[in-house]
Amino acid sequence: MRIIEGGVCAAKGFLAAGIAAGIKQKSNNRDLALIFSETPACAAGVFTTNKVKSACVTVSKEHLKNNKAQAIIVNSGNANCCTGPQGLLDAKQTAEAVASALNIAAQDVLVASTGVIGRPLPMGKIINGISQLSKRLSSLNSSEVAQAIMTTDTVQKESTVSFLLDGKVINVGGAAKGSGMLYPNMATMLCFITTDAVIEPAALKAALKLCVDKTFNCVSVDGDMSTNDMALILANGASGSERITLKTKGAFNKFTAALLEVTETLAKMLAKDGEGATKLVEVLIKGAASSADAKIATKAVCNSNLVKTAIYGQDANWGRIAAAVGSSAAKVDINHLSIYMGKVKILSKGKPTNVSEDILKKILSENEINITVDLGVGNGTAKMWTCDLSEEYIRINAKYRT
Amino acid sequence: MRIIEGGVCAAKGFLAAGIAAGIKQKSNNRDLALIFSETPACAAGVFTTNKVKSACVTVSKEHLKNNKAQAIIVNSGNANCCTGPQGLLDAKQTAEAVASALNIAAQDVLVASTGVIGRPLPMGKIINGISQLSKRLSSLNSSEVAQAIMTTDTVQKESTVSFLLDGKVINVGGAAKGSGMLYPNMATMLCFITTDAVIEPAALKAALKLCVDKTFNCVSVDGDMSTNDMALILANGASGSERITLKTKGAFNKFTAALLEVTETLAKMLAKDGEGATKLVEVLIKGAASSADAKIATKAVCNSNLVKTAIYGQDANWGRIAAAVGSSAAKVDINHLSIYMGKVKILSKGKPTNVSEDILKKILSENEINITVDLGVGNGTAKMWTCDLSEEYIRINAKYRT
Numbered sequence: 190m191r192i193i194e195g196g197v198c199a200a201k202g203f204l205a206a207g208i209a210a211g212i213k214q215k216s217n218n219r220d221l222a223l224i225f226s227e228t229p230a231c232a233a234g235v236f237t238t239n240k241v242k243s244a245c246v247t248v249s250k251e252h253l254k255n256n257k258a259q260a261i262i263v264n265s266g267n268a269n270c271c272t273g274p275q276g277l278l279d280a281k282q283t284a285e286a287v288a289s290a291l292n293i294a295a296q297d298v299l300v301a302s303t304g305v306i307g308r309p310l311p312m313g314k315i316i317n318g319i320s321q322l323s324k325r326l327s328s329l330n331s332s333e334v335a336q337a338i339m340t341t342d343t344v345q346k347e348s349t350v351s352f353l354l355d356g357k358v359i360n361v362g363g364a365a366k367g368s369g370m371l372y373p374n375m376a377t378m379l380c381f382i383t384t385d386a387v388i389e390p391a392a393l394k395a396a397l398k399l400c401v402d403k404t405f406n407c408v409s410v411d412g413d414m415s416t417n418d419m420a421l422i423l424a425n426g427a428s429g430s431e432r433i434t435l436k437t438k439g440a441f442n443k444f445t446a447a448l449l450e451v452t453e454t455l456a457k458m459l460a461k462d463g464e465g466a467t468k469l470v471e472v473l474i475k476g477a478a479s480s481a482d483a484k485i486a487t488k489a490v491c492n493s494n495l496v497k498t499a500i501y502g503q504d505a506n507w508g509r510i511a512a513a514v515g516s517s518a519a520k521v522d523i524n525h526l527s528i529y530m531g532k533v534k535i536l537s538k539g540k541p542t543n544v545s546e547d548i549l550k551k552i553l554s555e556n557e558i559n560i561t562v563d564l565g566v567g568n569g570t571a572k573m574w575t576c577d578l579s580e581e582y583i584r585i586n587a588k589y590r591t
Numbered sequence: 592m593r594i595i596e597g598g599v600c601a602a603k604g605f606l607a608a609g610i611a612a613g614i615k616q617k618s619n620n621r622d623l624a625l626i627f628s629e630t631p632a633c634a635a636g637v638f639t640t641n642k643v644k645s646a647c648v649t650v651s652k653e654h655l656k657n658n659k660a661q662a663i664i665v666n667s668g669n670a671n672c673c674t675g676p677q678g679l680l681d682a683k684q685t686a687e688a689v690a691s692a693l694n695i696a697a698q699d700v701l702v703a704s705t706g707v708i709g710r711p712l713p714m715g716k717i718i719n720g721i722s723q724l725s726k727r728l729s730s731l732n733s734s735e736v737a738q739a740i741m742t743t744d745t746v747q748k749e750s751t752v753s754f755l756l757d758g759k760v761i762n763v764g765g766a767a768k769g770s771g772m773l774y775p776n777m778a779t780m781l782c783f784i785t786t787d788a789v790i791e792p793a794a795l796k797a798a799l800k801l802c803v804d805k806t807f808n809c810v811s812v813d814g815d816m817s818t819n820d821m822a823l824i825l826a827n828g829a830s831g832s833e834r835i836t837l838k839t840k841g842a843f844n845k846f847t848a849a850l851l852e853v854t855e856t857l858a859k860m861l862a863k864d865g866e867g868a869t870k871l872v873e874v875l876i877k878g879a880a881s882s883a884d885a886k887i888a889t890k891a892v893c894n895s896n897l898v899k900t901a902i903y904g905q906d907a908n909w910g911r912i913a914a915a916v917g918s919s920a921a922k923v924d925i926n927h928l929s930i931y932m933g934k935v936k937i938l939s940k941g942k943p944t945n946v947s948e949d950i951l952k953k954i955l956s957e958n959e960i961n962i963t964v965d966l967g968v969g970n971g972t973a974k975m976w977t978c979d980l981s982e983e984y985i986r987i988n989a990k991y992r993t
Contacts, residue, residue, distance in 0.1 A: 506707070
């Protein structure tokens with residue numbers, strides 16, 4: 190596997206474009222993007238589990254029923270959520286406008302939105318923008334897509350790899366956005382991935398689900414879950430490789446490894462660029478009674494405002510980590526509990542090791558912090574990524590709409 | 592029922608004192624307090640459900656087994672948690688020192704601590720302080736207790752009422768501290784209540800549990816649950832009133848109403864004085880499929896960093912309220928969902944009412960904000976208090992220990 194460049198345009202036969210259509214009211218930044226496959230592609234998606242869903246989620250799920258898609262239209266600056274029946278009509282009309290501009294079926298257009306909830310989509314700007322986008326499509330514009338989906342993100346996020354399958358080069362590339370309202374199942378997150386692999390729908394679905402579970406569903410910024418999250422993948426088969434199915438184990442595993450590399454890279458970029466974040470924090474729970482328990486305990490640490498503010502302050506207040514796992518539903522016995530910062534053990538089976546504050550201070554001064562908690566009661570493990578919590582998070586979110 | 596003054600010394604036969612024993616390293620504030628009943632009292636307690644518990648929780652639970660106590664010793668500045676076997680010895684030695692100074696049984700001393708986790712109790716300072724406290728006991732010192740239990744609290748918190756039962760005056764008074772790590776079951780919260788009611792253990796326990804569930808367990812500041820929480824009540828019978836039992840319904844209800852007034856007043860003071868808080872927020876969920884569902888949805892709103900930062904910013908970003916309830920496990924159907932800020936309806940069965948931002952801005956400029964969510968799918972209701980989330984919360988918690 191090789192790390193390459195090119196994002197959603199790295200795979201053969203994919204074109205893209207992103208423009209400023211005037212949807213974002215606070216800036217003139219890009220806010221509308223189109224991804225297009227020159228031939229119909231096998232498609233799969235994973236969506237938010239929030240019961241309050243954007244109209245775009247409803248429409249994209251519906252359009253994915255035949256496991257086929259050829260274009261993705263996405264806007265930032267407006268979530269098209271809690272917008273009533275008009276919101277649904279707007280999402281459908283968006284798909285129809287793309288279909289008409291590209292001469293494809295509306296059923297083959299997937300729709301995504303991110304931004305403020307509860308305001309009607311500015312359809313005039315969107316329709317006009319789609320017309321511009323369709324003329325601008327190119328295989329060189331992947332970064333325009335990465336830019337157009339940004340909301341409070343401070344950096345654009347792309348990841349691309351290629352691998353060889355039976356002598357053929359297969360490319361997998363994606364773009365994603367965070368960066369607040371990030372919480373497993375899923376984050377305020379949009380992710381679009383393209384590949385020229387030849388793959389059957391069942392295998393594509395399985396690979397995407399597996400990779401999302403291990404990556405995006407392991408990122409938490411603030412414990413808030415969005416109404417609009419989705420990860421979409423289009424596989425147009427342009428590589429002419431062997432057909433990947435659930436039965437071609439070797440090929441399936443190679444493809445999944447590539448997809449995992451792309452999604453994990455993007456997931457870590459999301460956590461690192463969490464709103465106001467100054468540090469990427471990786472939390473590993475081991476010795477849990479079960480994997481489920483490990484996951485519960487990891488979430489408790491990653492969602493603790495107190496743990497995250499302490500890391501921001503570079504204060505090794507590890508008691509908050511103990512309190513967080515103890516308050517979770519996971520099996521915890523203080524007499525078996527050990528806590529590490531980096532490789533340094535701070536608590537050993539319930540007893541403080543009295544390691545010097547200077548050593549801990551140095552660990553916490555790094556940009557990437559590793560916290561390991563050994564519950565000491567079994568073999569369950571889980572890993573998750575989060576970030577610290579700073580005043581900047583508050584500033585960003587206190588006046589988001591105004 | 593009358594609102595009076597006097598806190599933990601309002602009830603007859605109770606003395607108290609609070610001093611600066613040097614446990615708090617950052618200030619010379621009071622950090623050690625003693626509450627004493629001149630006669631053995633009926634006693635009950637409610638404790639944190641965190642599996643990582645302070646040694647003081649273990650000792651106080653043990654000492655409450657006979658439903659009797661005569662003194663409460665409490666320190667701030669050190670939680671005596673994750674301190675290994677030495678922590679347990681220290682908590683026991685603290686009780687013994689109090690017993691010896693007051694010439695009572697160690698079994699009748701309850702111990703409470705709050706502060707930094709993972710550091711050994713400075714026993715020299717505590718033993719020396721207990722000696723000073725025992726000489727300083729007076730019926731005029733309730734506010735010294737309220738001060739000595741403060742950590743990041745900005746105001747001391749006392750509440751006192753009296754009521755007539757069969758011609759006799761009964762007093763109920765308490766002191767409490769917050770103000771971060773506040774989350775149901777329970778908060779980083781200590782609460783000590785004294786009363787001169789004559790009451791049987793079963794009735795005292797039942798009344799305390801009922802009141803804690805309706806008040807302290809309905810406060811959330813940051814979703815973090817402490818290792819040290821406890822609410823303790825001593826009833827010494829000095830009023831000479833009729834004996835309150837579970838069977839004397841009228842008397843039991845009168846007592847519970849008085850206790851509820853004290854605990855609710857303290858609970859709202861806790862939420863209002865949440866770390867960095869500028870506003871008290873009351874969240875009411877109605878129309879839920881069940882009471883349990885209503886509670887789940889209320890917690891989701893109260894624990895949402897995004898909802899709380901928006902309120903801090905006086906930004907009526909109600910979409911975040913919809914997203915929070917939608918992400919909870921409660922039954923939510925967007926087509927039945929209505930949201931109010933104050934008395935103004937913002938979302939009506941899934942459709943925005945397009946109320947003017949000026950009206951909402953005015954509501955959010957107040958110090959107390961009411962949010963009501965009607966799920967529209969049943970009759971379950973629940974109410975909870977929280978506060979907004981400001982930069983000050985981050986500043987307080989980033990450098991708590993240093």
